[in-house]
Structures are given as structure tokens and as C-alpha cells.
Amino acid sequence: MLRVLDGMYREGASEPQSLDIVVTRHDVFDEAAFRSTGVLELYEELFPARERDSPDDIVRWLLSDDVGERRRFSVGGHEMSYRLDSRCFILRAGAGRTVGLGFFTYDHASDLIFCNHVGIAKAWRGGGLARAFYREMVAMLDALFPNNIGVVLEVEPFDRDRVAAIIADLERTGRRQLATDERDEIRRLLRASWYHKLEYSVFCDARTMRPLACSSPCLDPTPPSSGWANGEENYWLMWRARASAPSAELRAGQLWHKAATAIYVEILAKSLVAADPNGRRDYWDYATALVAGTLQRTATTDVRLARCLDDDASALLSRWRRLAIDLPI
Structure with a gap:
């Protein structure tokens, strides 16, 4: 699943640089590895508090709850279920430093993909990187969820x-x-x-x-x-x-x-x-x-x-x- 974006520029850099994209539960499998990427710190940097979910909730959704399996629960005696698959795409530069993120959720009931958050570190904006990153993520989502509409x-x-x-x-x-x-x-x-x-x-x-x-x-x-x-x-x-x-x-x-x-x-x-x-x-x-x-x-x-x-x-x-x-x- 790992993808590489070539020929992308960082602000102030004279030479194009190669970046790669890794995905939770395909390249990043556990909480320690996910947190060590620095993606949660970038998330906090990019989005105001009122737009952010709890980091603990994000970890739970990505790695244990929203993993493509049907989950069942009861509210007031009414049985309910849902089936979601959430993925975080992490854009990394040299030495594995995270410079971009994308958080998406696929809903099996509707075949819709919901874009929760997309962001690029300020120093890496420009040169078409954000657009290239986004399009690459959508292509990867199409491969992961071929029934999405x-x-x-x-x-x-x-x-x-x-x-x-x-x-x-x-x-x-x-x-x-x-x-x-x-x-x-x-x-x-x-x-x-x-x-x-x-x-x-x-x-x-x-x-x-x-x-x-x-x-x-x-x-x-x-x-x-x-x-x-x-x-x-x-x-x-x-x-x-x-x-x-x-x-x-x-x-x-x-x-x-x-x-x-x-x-x-x-x-x-x-x-x-x-x-x-x-x-x-x-x-x-x-x-x-x-x-x-x-x-x-x-x-x-x-x-x-x-x-x-x-x-x-x-x-x-x-x-x-x-x-x-x-x-x-």
C-alpha cells in the first residue's frame, strides 16, 4: 500500500524531494507505532480545538473499532449495528517525519467515504503537494474500498x-x-x-x-x-x-x-x-x-x-x- 510522491518541493528547498504515504492497518499496525509517527501532533497543529476529535478516540477508531467489522450495541432495548472502516494516511518526508495527514472513514451501509480531515504542514504547502497528496489518497481509497461511490x-x-x-x-x-x-x-x-x-x-x-x-x-x-x-x-x-x-x-x-x-x-x-x-x-x-x-x-x-x-x-x-x-x- 505504501506510495511514493516524487518531485515535490518544500518551501525554500532548491531540489525536489521524495515523500511516501503510509496507511494505518496496512503499514502502521499498533498504537505505539501510530503515535510515534507524530501525526497527532501535526493534527493538533493544523486544526483548532473545536474541530478536533480526542486523540484517544482517533486511536480507538483507527485501530480497534472502525476496522471493517460489524459492531452491535443496544440503546433503550433497541438493537443497532454499524460497519465502518477508518484509515489515516500519513505523508512522510526524510527520516520518516510526518508532513501531511488524511483521515477518512468508509461507511459500508451507504458505500460513502467521509473525509474527516486533510492537512499539510505549513512549510510543505505549495508546489501542488496538497493536491497531489489528496488525489493519491483517493486512488488508494478506491483500491481499499472498490464498492465506494x-x-x-x-x-x-x-x-x-x-x-x-x-x-x-x-x-x-x-x-x-x-x-x-x-x-x-x-x-x-x-x-x-x-x-x-x-x-x-x-x-x-x-x-x-x-x-x-x-x-x-x-x-x-x-x-x-x-x-x-x-x-x-x-x-x-x-x-x-x-x-x-x-x-x-x-x-x-x-x-x-x-x-x-x-x-x-x-x-x-x-x-x-x-x-x-x-x-x-x-x-x-x-x-x-x-x-x-x-x-x-x-x-x-x-x-x-x-x-x-x-x-x-x-x-x-x-x-x-x-x-x-x-x-x-
């Missing part, structure tokens, strides 16, 4: 009016420093743009062609239930079909329902509740009700798949690039 992921919504106001102020004043909330808003546009380049589409309301919002349940079921709503996040769901996959036969509305259920029930809720079925019954009711509410609100919506960046958003992106402000995403 495509990849779905979450992106944080960007407010185009807010983005436009930020850019206009930067153009007018010439300032180079952005406030934290301004950086966050621009990063949302840049992240959506990156997946746009990878030919992802976003689920939209056909009437307005605006992306549909999907609420993610709180990722931490341990606090009192009164605090769960504070941990919810709104996302747009993006989709990239596998070439020649049967998903082409699905209507966008069917795919929207399948994607939301796979991400938030099969992958998120079941994984968290299975760890403590008796103690997390209330969390199960909360999470499934939240997903049901999202699907009910969009039940009569004519759902379409469209490119994430329309002409207006693309124009904003061009204006941002002309400012030449370095802002890693």
Missing part, C-alpha cells in the same frame, strides 16, 4: 457579504493584518475554493442555488445535555462522485439524505454511543433528532449539486489573491 465532506459556510466587506476594507485601507474573525471568514472561502478545484460539488436548493446547511451534533457527549447545543456547528456538505460509480443514478435529494445520515448517524452518533450505550442514550436521542430535523426541513426542497464557487464568489477570490496576503488555510 464517492467522497463526502463538510466545509464551514462562508458569508459572501462579510467576505466582500473584509476585502473591500483591505483594498481601501491597505492594511495587511486581519482580525481573528476576519481570518476565519476568509479561510472558509479558501477551503471551499480548494475543494472546488478538486471538482467537488455542494448540495444546493435549486430555487436559490444557495448551499443547504446541515447541523452537526456536538462532538463531545460527556458534558451535561444542556450544553450540547453550544457544541453544534453548521456545515455545507460537498460531494465528489467516483468515476463510473452508480451514484450517478441517484438523484441529488437521495444523495443528500444518504450523506447526512452516513456522516451524522452511522459515523458520528453510533461511534460515540457505542462506547457507552447505557450512559449515552440521551445523546443518541438528541443527535438523531437533530439529523431528522435537518432532513425534515429539506424534505420538500428540490436539491441540486452545483459547483461551490459561482461567478460572484470566484470574483471575490480573485480580489483576495490580488491582495497577496499570506493566509494558510
Whole structure:
């Protein structure tokens, strides 16, 4: 399974360097070996706390729980099961140093692959490495899961009016420093743009062609239930079909329902509740009700798949690039 990426540049390097990709449960088999790669440290460096899962949960999912076997549990007397396969792809440079990661989960119930996290160390961005790494991971996923129909992921919504106001102020004043909330808003546009380049589409309301919002349940079921709503996040769901996959036969509305259920029930809720079925019954009711509410609100919506960046958003992106402000995403 090990793959090599040749001819890639590190920032400031004069010669191209060779990198390799290793995969959990194919090249990295146990917890000690996984932790020794430094991938969890890179994960913490790249993603803010509110977007990160517990390192212990990640280790458990990758190496013991989500290993392609059906897991069964009972909530309130109701028998349930799920079957997931999670993999971490680790991009290594010289001396085995980790410079990139990709965390994906395959849901056997839907044949969907969920992209949890992808990231590249700041010093290694540029030169097309991120795109090459991502495409190589997807090719490896296709080999691991030949029945998959495509990849779905979450992106944080960007407010185009807010983005436009930020850019206009930067153009007018010439300032180079952005406030934290301004950086966050621009990063949302840049992240959506990156997946746009990878030919992802976003689920939209056909009437307005605006992306549909999907609420993610709180990722931490341990606090009192009164605090769960504070941990919810709104996302747009993006989709990239596998070439020649049967998903082409699905209507966008069917795919929207399948994607939301796979991400938030099969992958998120079941994984968290299975760890403590008796103690997390209330969390199960909360999470499934939240997903049901999202699907009910969009039940009569004519759902379409469209490119994430329309002409207006693309124009904003061009204006941002002309400012030449370095802002890693």
C-alpha cells in the first residue's frame, strides 16, 4: 500500500524531494507505532480545538473499532449495528517525519467515504503537494474500498457579504493584518475554493442555488445535555462522485439524505454511543433528532449539486489573491 510522491518541493528547498504515504492497518499496525509517527501532533497543529476529535478516540477508531467489522450495541432495548472502516494516511518526508495527514472513514451501509480531515504542514504547502497528496489518497481509497461511490465532506459556510466587506476594507485601507474573525471568514472561502478545484460539488436548493446547511451534533457527549447545543456547528456538505460509480443514478435529494445520515448517524452518533450505550442514550436521542430535523426541513426542497464557487464568489477570490496576503488555510 505504501506510495511514493516524487518531485515535490518544500518551501525554500532548491531540489525536489521524495515523500511516501503510509496507511494505518496496512503499514502502521499498533498504537505505539501510530503515535510515534507524530501525526497527532501535526493534527493538533493544523486544526483548532473545536474541530478536533480526542486523540484517544482517533486511536480507538483507527485501530480497534472502525476496522471493517460489524459492531452491535443496544440503546433503550433497541438493537443497532454499524460497519465502518477508518484509515489515516500519513505523508512522510526524510527520516520518516510526518508532513501531511488524511483521515477518512468508509461507511459500508451507504458505500460513502467521509473525509474527516486533510492537512499539510505549513512549510510543505505549495508546489501542488496538497493536491497531489489528496488525489493519491483517493486512488488508494478506491483500491481499499472498490464498492465506494464517492467522497463526502463538510466545509464551514462562508458569508459572501462579510467576505466582500473584509476585502473591500483591505483594498481601501491597505492594511495587511486581519482580525481573528476576519481570518476565519476568509479561510472558509479558501477551503471551499480548494475543494472546488478538486471538482467537488455542494448540495444546493435549486430555487436559490444557495448551499443547504446541515447541523452537526456536538462532538463531545460527556458534558451535561444542556450544553450540547453550544457544541453544534453548521456545515455545507460537498460531494465528489467516483468515476463510473452508480451514484450517478441517484438523484441529488437521495444523495443528500444518504450523506447526512452516513456522516451524522452511522459515523458520528453510533461511534460515540457505542462506547457507552447505557450512559449515552440521551445523546443518541438528541443527535438523531437533530439529523431528522435537518432532513425534515429539506424534505420538500428540490436539491441540486452545483459547483461551490459561482461567478460572484470566484470574483471575490480573485480580489483576495490580488491582495497577496499570506493566509494558510
